[in-house]
Amino acid sequence: MNLRHQASRRGFLRLTGLAASVLALAPRLAFAAWNKAAFETKALADAYKALGVESPIASGDIQINASDIAENGAVVPVEAISKIPNTTQISFLVEKNPTTLTAQFDLGPDMLPEISTRLKMAQTSNVIALVKADGKFYTATKEIKVTLGGCGG
Amino acid sequence: MGLPMKIRATSKDGVTEVKVLMNHVMETGLRKEPSGEIVPALFINEVTAKLNDKVVMQAQWGPAVARNPYLAFKVKGGKSGDKVSISWKDSSGDARTDDATIS
DSSP states (O other): OHHHHHHHHHHHHHHHHHHHHHHHHTTTTOOOOOOHHHHTOOSHHHHHHHHTOOSOEEOTTEEEEOOSEESOTTOEEEEEEEOSTTEEEEEEEETTSSSSEEEEEEEOTTEEEEEEEEEOOSSSEEEEEEEEETTEEEEEEEEEEESSOSSOO | OOOOOEEEEEEETTEEEEEEEOOOOOBOSOOBOTTSOBOOOBOEEEEEEEETTEEEEEEEEOTTBOSSOEEEEEEEOOOTTOEEEEEEEETTSOEEEEEEEOO
16 A cells, blocks of 8 residues: 555656656747747848847858759758757748748757758848857858749749 | 648658648738739748657748748657657648658
């Protein structure tokens, strides 16, 4: 009886411990509502400001995999790979699109810092991968030439 | 409700690779019909990925993610038979969740 009681108590403690660790994780993936202000910015500097990015560091440890020329701006495959330790966020920005910030990915601790997606590009532009690691921001830039625009073209 | 996503999840050497193809118009709000009428914006703006019911990644998107969005990512853990779940919400408040089993 006593033994059984202890066992269930231990189980309870384990459960609460688990709950506590889940709660402790929560701030890392704080699910903020959609950042309307940042997604409506129309220039790189404004996007950085809205995201709280101050003088990001250009880094060779971020790789952007995309072809140099996109024949169809409506579908431009891009991949960003960060080799910077403790990468917690990867964002894609397209400098000359009507709105600059395109996608922002918040990575939990189990995620590998590699994201692939497809963007729309209105015209030839620099595409920026913005990486957040240990609270600092790093960037890599790649120009992608667009032969046919992706926005209403 | 939206239309179903295609999700493929494969596990190799302790890392699960997830590929998702969503079914969504992703209207920017800038496109015009031939009549000159502007097609109103309608796009997925929030995406959540879960591995075995634990959130591993969350994304915020703007309208310049391509139509029928493709997303691929890798996450540590997960084995054959485990569950991957992807959810999205769009700018109209519509939402959808689809699950896949890791192969």
